[in-house]
Amino acid sequence: MKRDQVYKGLMGVFGACLLTAAAGCSSGQKPAALAPAGGSATGSAGSSSAASTSATTAASSSSAASSSSSAVASSSSSAPAPTSVSTTKGGWSYSASVPADTSIAAAITAFQHYADVSYEMAVTVKQSNDLVNYADGNVLTLAQNFVTQERQNSIAQKGPEGIKVMTATLDSNAKPPVVTITACTDDTKLPMIITYGPKKGQISAPAPTHPYPSVYRVHLSTDGKWRVNAVTPQSDKTC
Secondary structure (H helix, E strand, C coil): CCHHHHHHHHHHHHCCCCCCCCCCCCCCEEECCCCCCCCCCCCCHHHHHHHHHHHHHHHHHHHHHHHHHHHHHHHHHCCCCCEEEEEEECCEEEEEEECCCHHHHHHHHHHHHHHHHHHHHHHHCCCCHHHHHCECHHHHHHHHHHHHHHHHHCEEECCCEEEEEEEEEEECCCCCCEEEEEEEEECCCCCEEECCCCCCCCEEECCCCCCEEEEEEEEECCCCCEEEEEEEECCCCCC
8 A cells, every 4th residue: 555545544543634624613613711711169059069970970980990890800810720631641642721611621531532542543453442432424434444454554653642732612503513623743753664574663654744733623422422523634734
């Protein structure tokens, strides 16, 4: 099998083959907070009274504005801070800043499991029944088919991978709801290796030359689980 066919197939598992583009943003999107949202003294009595009333009204308005400003400041300072997540498992590492929004948090968690399981499948050349809980559609099919291709062609990816979630945005108006995640993938030390025959241990396809971003679409399935169902790599960019 040609290098581009093998490599693009595998990188589709991690975000480097072109599948369905991530859903577009709509007016219902909510970006994730990934980093922790007078009178005259000689006037008549009537004029004096009016001035007094005007002064009182102005004072009341000033007080109300001050109270409103304090309320906004208090509300802003009480917003839940995002939770930092960082984990390492064998050669695989992952990091993200997870916001308090429950939908975005659930989608990011599903994406984390998807990335973990798909990496494990690719480096061990073994299928996993667990992937169906975190991926569906073309993404699931590609990951499963690629393991079969690896086995048939006596190849496997060997080396570490690092993934960092950069942004996550919820489109609550989509049916079903969709979270779009942009993640930076570092596969620069993850080449394709020949696993059998006289060339065993040699590189079949080199690793990417730089970390690259990919855009993932994570939707809410009918069974209530969030699953990755599309990925658009941006391998021409760096992150």
